[in-house]
Amino acid sequence: MPSNLSDSSGNSSGYTMGSLVRSPSAPRTMFNSIMTGVAFFCGAVAIFTLAAVLSYILYRGFGSISPRVFTELPPLPFGPSQGGFGNAILGTFIMVLIGAFISIPVGVLAAIYLTEFSSGNLARWIRFATNILSGVPSIIAGVFAYGVVVLTLNKLGWGSYSAVGGGFALSILMLPIIVRTTDESLQLVSNDLRQAAVGVGATKFQTVASVVLPAAVPAIVTGATLAVARAAGETAPLLFTALFSSGWPSLTPQGLLQPTASLAVLVYNYAISPYEKWKSLAWAASLVLVLMVLIASIIARFATRRKAY
Amino acid sequence: MATNIRTANDTDTVLRTEGLNVYYGNFLAVSNVWLDVPRNQAVAFIGPSGCGKSTILRCYNRLNDLIETFRAEGNVIYQGHNLYAPNVDPVEVRRRIGMVFQRPNPFPKSIYDNIAWGAKINGFKGNMDQLVESSLKKAALWDEVKDKLRQNGLSLSGGQQQRLCIARAIAVQPDVILMDEPCSALDPISTLRVEELIHQLKEQYTIIIVTHNMQQASRVADKTAFFNVQTSEKGGRTGYLVEYDRTEKIFQDPQQESTKEYISGKFG
Numbered sequence: 097m098p099s100n101l102s103d104s105s106g107n108s109s110g111y112t113m114g115s116l117v118r119s120p121s122a123p124r125t126m127f128n129s130i131m132t133g134v135a136f137f138c139g140a141v142a143i144f145t146l147a148a149v150l151s152y153i154l155y156r157g158f159g160s161i162s163p164r165v166f167t168e169l170p171p172l173p174f175g176p177s178q179g180g181f182g183n184a185i186l187g188t189f190i191m192v193l194i195g196a197f198i199s200i201p202v203g204v205l206a207a208i209y210l211t212e213f214s215s216g217n218l219a220r221w222i223r224f225a226t227n228i229l230s231g232v233p234s235i236i237a238g239v240f241a242y243g244v245v246v247l248t249l250n251k252l253g254w255g256s257y258s259a260v261g262g263g264f265a266l267s268i269l270m271l272p273i274i275v276r277t278t279d280e281s282l283q284l285v286s287n288d289l290r291q292a293a294v295g296v297g298a299t300k301f302q303t304v305a306s307v308v309l310p311a312a313v314p315a316i317v318t319g320a321t322l323a324v325a326r327a328a329g330e331t332a333p334l335l336f337t338a339l340f341s342s343g344w345p346s347l348t349p350q351g352l353l354q355p356t357a358s359l360a361v362l363v364y365n366y367a368i369s370p371y372e373k374w375k376s377l378a379w380a381a382s383l384v385l386v387l388m389v390l391i392a393s394i395i396a397r398f399a400t401r402r403k404a405y
Numbered sequence: 406m407a408t409n410i411r412t413a414n415d416t417d418t419v420l421r422t423e424g425l426n427v428y429y430g431n432f433l434a435v436s437n438v439w440l441d442v443p444r445n446q447a448v449a450f451i452g453p454s455g456c457g458k459s460t461i462l463r464c465y466n467r468l469n470d471l472i473e474t475f476r477a478e479g480n481v482i483y484q485g486h487n488l489y490a491p492n493v494d495p496v497e498v499r500r501r502i503g504m505v506f507q508r509p510n511p512f513p514k515s516i517y518d519n520i521a522w523g524a525k526i527n528g529f530k531g532n533m534d535q536l537v538e539s540s541l542k543k544a545a546l547w548d549e550v551k552d553k554l555r556q557n558g559l560s561l562s563g564g565q566q567q568r569l570c571i572a573r574a575i576a577v578q579p580d581v582i583l584m585d586e587p588c589s590a591l592d593p594i595s596t597l598r599v600e601e602l603i604h605q606l607k608e609q610y611t612i613i614i615v616t617h618n619m620q621q622a623s624r625v626a627d628k629t630a631f632f633n634v635q636t637s638e639k640g641g642r643t644g645y646l647v648e649y650d651r652t653e654k655i656f657q658d659p660q661q662e663s664t665k666e667y668i669s670g671k672f673g
Contacts, residue, residue, distance in 0.1 A: 215473055288510035291468060292570070296523030296577050297500025306522065311513050 150386065157383025160376040165384070170342045170362070173371040181381050184357040187259065187345045188328055188388075191338060191358060194263025195270050195327050200320055202267075203274030210275070211282040212304050223279070230272035238333030241265030246337055255353030259345060262338030262356060269330060270323035277319025281312040314399055321396035325389040331360035340365060359385045419444045419581055419611045420465055425479035427460050429472065433637075435460050435644040438479075440630055442581070447603055447612040449626030449652065451619060453672065456632035457644025458615045462583050464488075465613065466502040467495040500527050503574035507586040509566035511558030511573070516541075516550050519558045519569055520576045527577050536576055544572035545602055564595025571602060575610075582606065584614040588621065600625050619668055622652065629655040631664045 119125065164180045171179025206226075210219050245261040285308050293303040309316075339355040340362070346354070359381050366378035420442040427435040435457030442448050450458035460469065467488060469475040481488040488498055511519050520537045529536065537554070541547040546568040550561070558569055567587060574582055584603075588596040603612055603625045616622050622629050630649040634642050648655060648664045659665045666672055 286510070288506060288508055289512065291471065291504075291506060292510040292512060292573075294471065295466065295468065295499055295504040295506070296573060297496055297527050298523070299496050299526075302526050306526070307512055 153379070153382050153386055156379040157386075160380040161383060162380075165377065165380050169344065170357075170366075170377065171373060173369070173374060178373070179377065181357070181359065181362050181377060181384075183341065183344045184359045184362040184381065185384065187338070187341070187357040188359045188385075190259050190345055190347070190352070191262040191266055191334070191356065192324055192328050194260060194352075195266030196320065196324055198264065198267035199270035199274055199323065203271050203319075203323075204278050204316060206271075207275050207278035207282055208304060208309070210279050212300065212308065226272045226275045226279075229268070230276065232268075233332075234269055234330050235332040237268040238265050238335065238337055240268060241333060241337045249353060255350075257337065257339035257355040258353040259338055259356040260352050262334045262358065265333035265337045266327040266330060269333065270327050273323040273326060274316075274319050277322065278312070278316050281315030281319070282308060284315070285311045317399040318396040321392050321399070325392040325396075328389055328392070329360055329385060331364050334358050334361050335364070359388075417444045418442065419483065420613075421480075421482040422461070422464075423480040423482065425461065425464060425477060425481060427457065427464065427469070428474075428476040428478070430474040432641050433643050435632075438646045440646060440649055442611060442613060443628070444611050445607055445609070446627040447607050447614060447625050449622035449629045450613065450615045450632060451617070451622050451629060451667075452632030452644070452647075453634060453667070454617075455642055455644065456634040458630075458632045459585050460644070461632075462585055462613060462615050465581065465583055466499045466504055468499070468504065470495055500577055501579050502581045502583060503577060503579035505567070505570050505574055505582065505584045505587045508590050509563055509570055511561070511566050511569050513557065513559055515555050516558050516561070516569060517554040520573050523573055523577045529577075540572040540576040541569075543575050543606070544568045545598060545605075546572055562595075564591050564598065567591055567595065567599060568602070571599070571606075575606070579610065581611045581613065584612065586615050586617060589617060596621070619656075623656050626652045628652060631655060631659075631661075631667060633663050633667070 114122070120129075162178075162180075164178060165182070166180060166185065167182050168178075168180035169183055170181055171177040206222070210222055214222070241261050241264045245264045246256050246258070249258060249261070250256045289307055289311060290303055293307040294300075298307070338358060338361070341355045341357045343357075345351060345356045363378045363381045363385065366374035366381070369375065369378075418441045422438050422440040422442075425435070425438040426433060438461055440461075450462060452458050463469045464477055464481055465483075465488070469477070477489050479489075483498070483502070486493055512522060514522065517537055520540050521533050524533065524536055538547060538551075541550060546565060549565060550556075550569075558566065561569060567590070571582075571587075588599050591599065600621065603614065606612060607627075612625075614622075614625065628650065629652040631647045632644050633647045634644045636642050648659060648661045650660075655664065656668055659668065
């Protein structure tokens with residue numbers, strides 16, 4: 097009966113029944129509305145920050161970008177040449193590739209070990225260590241790479257600051273991302289599938305290689321792309337591993353042991369310089385870097401759009 | 406040892422279960438199962454939830470090995486070997502004793518590869534196209550999929566997927582096929598088709614099927630084993646084999662009171 101629905105007088109159930117009609121001034125409703133507003137505002141702040149950064153980079157970067165920035169070398173601060181940063185784009189590619197070559201195999205195999213072969217405590221500690229590693233400030237990764245690669249190369253007399261050192265530093269930053277995303281995606285692969293494979297007489301390795309891993313590939317690709325995108329934008333670890341160079345990087349073994357330019361370090365160097373020409377190149381380089389990361393993320397999205405199992 | 410005595414007259418017993426105890430950690434899940442599975446017959450395991458019928462089934466192809474805390478005592482004799490002897494390779498066991506699972510679980514590969522993969526990894530050297538065709542025909546799926554063998558196995562309906570899984574199990578030419586509630590995720594028509602299939606498969610294979618559906622057991626099985634569960638003083642629930650006999654006997658003239666109650670629907 098209607099009277100029962102709005103009956104707020106005490107009854108024995110311990111509840112007081114409110115009206116069925118929504119009342120905007122009820123404390124519960126008001127709290128709900130306010131919290132919705134706060135959440136919306138915080139969401140807007142996050143979006144606004146992204147929009148502000150991107151739009152300003154687009155605005156300043158587009159003003160300074162031209163085809164020559166992709167093909168030419170950095171200019172002298174004074175003089176007629178406008179120059180570009182083709183060497184830094186190539187250098188970033190080379191070092192990210194070196195980083196990916198080290199971190200993707202190691203990371204994927206480590207994750208396979210974690211989900212498929214290890215058990216209990218050891219796996220827990222490795223996961224914990226990976227999480228710590230992903231929290232290590234990138235400059236520390238750079239110091240480590242400096243100690244391991246740069247100083248060693250120096251001792252051996254083969255070089256010092258180099259693309260190899262930079263790539264190694266980046267691989268340390270990429271490794272935990274790849275381990276974690278691969279680990280998670282392998283855990284999502286249904287156990288039914290593993291049992292199905294084992295049930296037709298597959299060994300553990302056959303099961304992992306032919307059934308589990310293919311099912312997890314889209315997620316692994318995303319992880320790797322995210323890691324690449326993160327590494328491409330890193331400056332600190334490259335500052336004292338790859339340093340910088342105003343010449344073209346070379347893909348010969350000797351070339352990979354030479355100081356190498358990268359977009360991030362170029363932005364850092366040129367943005368704090370007093371020369372207008374360099375500052376304008378820094379804006380253009382920022383734009384290129386942002387677009388590269390953006391494109392990588394979009395590729396990752398498309399790779400995962402393939403149906404996951 | 407019992408092993409040596411019994412291999413002599415093993416002509417029509419495929420799997421011999423001798424005093425099998427299954428533990429998960431310290432917890433005794435199933436105790437003291439003695440049960441012989443005759444060749445080219447279908448044996449059904451029935452019983453209430455938690456009675457250990459699936460656990461016992463999974464002992465026959467050592468699938469329980471995937472569970473870390475699992476431990477088995479007693480013997481499961483197959484072709485003169487105790488399956489749990491340390492020198493037995495579980496991968497070889499599973500190749501000879503195939504399995505169809507409760508939920509259809511085709512590989513996320515093409516229909517063709519779903520069948521070919523198992524054959525490939527087991528070193529099949531013959532004509533693969535022929536094997537795929539004959540396996541699908543035996544599983545009564547060929548006519549429905551022959552024009553779309555390159556399609557993903559997951560694109561099939563649930564009942565078709567389950568028959569694909571049966572075809573996949575057949576393709577490695579096993580000796581025994583274990584079925585763990587193969588119809589519980591299927592509609593009645595698909596169920597009927599799978600049951601018809603079991604009748605045909607019996608001529609070549611030995612089948613052990615776990616089912617919650619007593620009508621299904623009476624329809625497909627030559628012999629039926631009824632498992633029940635008892636609660637120990639410490640509160641652990643342990644399954645045990647109550648009665649094992651010809652299916653008509655179990656359903657028409659059970660010797661144990663609890664079997665009678667279970668099949669007449671008084672519990673479970």
